[in-house]
Amino acid sequence: MPRSYPPTHPHTVLRINVMGEDEVLNHRLMQMGILPGTELTVVRSGAFGGPVELAADLGQSIAMRKSDLQSIHWDVVALPLSAVQRVSPPDWRVLRLAGGRRFQQHFRQMGIVAGVEFTLMGLAPIRIRIASTSVHVGRGEAERLIVEPVRVTT
Template sequence: MAAGDGPLFRPGLHDRSHPADAALLADQWLAGGETAEGARVNTKAHEHPFLPGTECLIGALGDDPAVSQRLSEMGVLPGSRLQVIRVSPLGGTLEVRVDESETLALRLSDLEQLRCRFTALPLTAAAARFTPPLRIRALLGGRGFRERMQQKQILPGQPLRLLEFTPHRFRVIPGSSAEAVELGAGEAVKIIVEPLPEAPSGGNTENAE
């Protein structure tokens, strides 16, 4: 690990079987906020999970009546699916799409009031928020970035195993490869991942007559 990278975290240390480690990691790196279980978003502006490629399912609009009314008037309602398209240079305003509607410009402070369940995140945020296994949903970079990722076998639709990470480096095994690949944070933030549903165990669950 290079000097200055900070502490090294391994996914097995902060999964659901180690809630204390998960809470510590989220507080250190992502400043709390939304989890896979739908906890309230409460983040610092530069550490929030609402980044390009983020998708979430809205459960509730929060406790502030004025914010809830403003969001509902714009079509942001419980049960809607929200996707982040762009973030302003200063980070205070985001362009989002709600369900299949036209894009909207929303304040980050309003989005932080939402109670939602994230369904897709950049790898930089997903590392501490999603429980493995993961699957690559999309690559957001340009042609050169996509070609570099293709050379590393990092492709949409492929599983991605996260071995370990710091805030600046991510060590992963893509697809069926046996070799680990190291990514910088600038690359990882462009890789959108989602939880990979685990195959049901125990075979046929129907009752035999």
């Protein structure tokens, strides 16, 4: 069964679980120090299924075809709120705000800062609940609000 593509929205953070079956691609990535456990951040994605530019922790920037991305087993660590496709899991944490000074001031006034946990209430329009306050987030704002799912430990 073919694997689905990982999300390729800018600011999405992907962690490699298992390298793919393509030995040439694996060798190329390993020579650059990109091994299982490495986190890569999507910088930009080409139009019409073109290559995806990824930035590694060590400062490397690489371009990969989407078919190469599909062959690698990934975990999505963080992604823009606009890339979230379903309300489950409902609990999320703000990882960072990828906007300028005014954007960050605006969100700080609403109580949305890095580390704050919130509940995702709806996707169209995007509604979140922080403490007991319900906040509507615009699509453009959601593209710059980088979130990660809250892991429930039992």
